[in-house]
Amino acid sequence: MRRLIGTLLLTCWASAVLAGAQQYEPMSASVRAALHEAVSDSRPQVSSFKSPLEAADWLAEMSKRLEKRIPNRDYRIDLLRSIHYEATRAGLDPHLVLGLIQVESAFRKYAVSSVGARGYMQVMPFWLKVIGRPDDNLFDLRTNLRYGCTILRHYLDIEKGDLFRALGRYNGSLGKAEYPNMVRNAWQNNWGYSKNPELASNSN
Numbered sequence: 001m002r003r004l005i006g007t008l009l010l011t012c013w014a015s016a017v018l019a020g021a022q023q024y025e026p027m028s029a030s031v032r033a034a035l036h037e038a039v040s041d042s043r044p045q046v047s048s049f050k051s052p053l054e055a056a057d058w059l060a061e062m063s064k065r066l067e068k069r070i071p072n073r074d075y076r077i078d079l080l081r082s083i084h085y086e087a088t089r090a091g092l093d094p095h096l097v098l099g100l101i102q103v104e105s106a107f108r109k110y111a112v113s114s115v116g117a118r119g120y121m122q123v124m125p126f127w128l129k130v131i132g133r134p135d136d137n138l139f140d141l142r143t144n145l146r147y148g149c150t151i152l153r154h155y156l157d158i159e160k161g162d163l164f165r166a167l168g169r170y171n172g173s174l175g176k177a178e179y180p181n182m183v184r185n186a187w188q189n190n191w192g193y194s195k196n197p198e199l200a201s202n203s204n
Helices: 002-018 029-040 052-065 073-089 094-105 126-131 141-158 163-171 178-190
Strands: none
Touching: 029 126, 029 141, 052 073, 073 094, 073 141, 094 141, 094 163, 094 178, 126 141, 141 163, 163 178
16 A cells, blocks of 8 residues: 555656646647647537447546546546547547656646646647637646647647657657656556456556
């Protein structure tokens, strides 16, 4: 038990220290417009799973892993559905996004970093102006996930699919290995998933 508590405290501490800040970079009007369109899509959230059975299996497994951090089951399931939806919508692996959230905010909805990054995915407020939606609330669950996933997708496109460099941009630590390695470790060790238990990574 002490070891588990120590691990959780270390994770939270590391998140607070390493929650960085996306850096503002000048971008063309066409890129701004594409980002605005991606964030502004207000269609109702639908299932991003291939089947109800896949949804039930995935949600049950991920919910079990997230229970210690978020005890409220209904809220936990809503968060997981939204993470899966927004990640899939942006062409990202939902398990990568779970790992990133663990490192960035330790799944704290109202987390604020020392430089002002907000919410689960620690989105910097300057993005509201860049994307042209100044009234958006970055503490809103789906808004935060929409921005975070859209921004990571944007960085992946800039880096031509290089996840190491894209994660560095996301954290404001481009070229440094510490943050990308932490996200990869959280992704692989805590959020890896396979329907075959023998192939799945260990849960936290």
